[in-house]
Amino acid sequence: MEKTELSKDQMKILKDAFDAFDIEKKGSISLEVIGTIMELLGYALSEEELKEVMEDYDEDESGQIEFEEFIELASNYVEPEEDYDVLRAELREVFMLYDKDGKSPIFKAEPGQPAN
Secondary structure (H helix, E strand, O other), rough: OOOOOOOOHHHHHHHHHHHHHHHOOOOOHHHHHHHHHHHOOOOOOOOHHHHHHHHHHOOOOOOEEHHHHHHHHHOOOOOOOOHHHHHHHHHHHHHHHHOOOOOOOOOOOOOOOOOO
């Protein structure tokens, strides 16, 4: 898998997504959450593959993925040509599937944009 150089817009969206998935606001997300995100984005990973992801990206070996580690991981799955609106919409859709009760605000509408 080839690593993508992320734009400032992509980084902002990924930060918003990370913060939304970090429901406990610990500054990290679990392997289980990473698996859910990957699956909802169309990358169904086996338990063994998820363990490999953790081995590859959990640099501090905390058992959690911190933001910088999340960026490294995401850079291998985000398309370079993916623009701000497309990436934002995809991650918002993923989070809406994850946050079934709709209690966590994510990707609030920006001025001039409808809140999908």
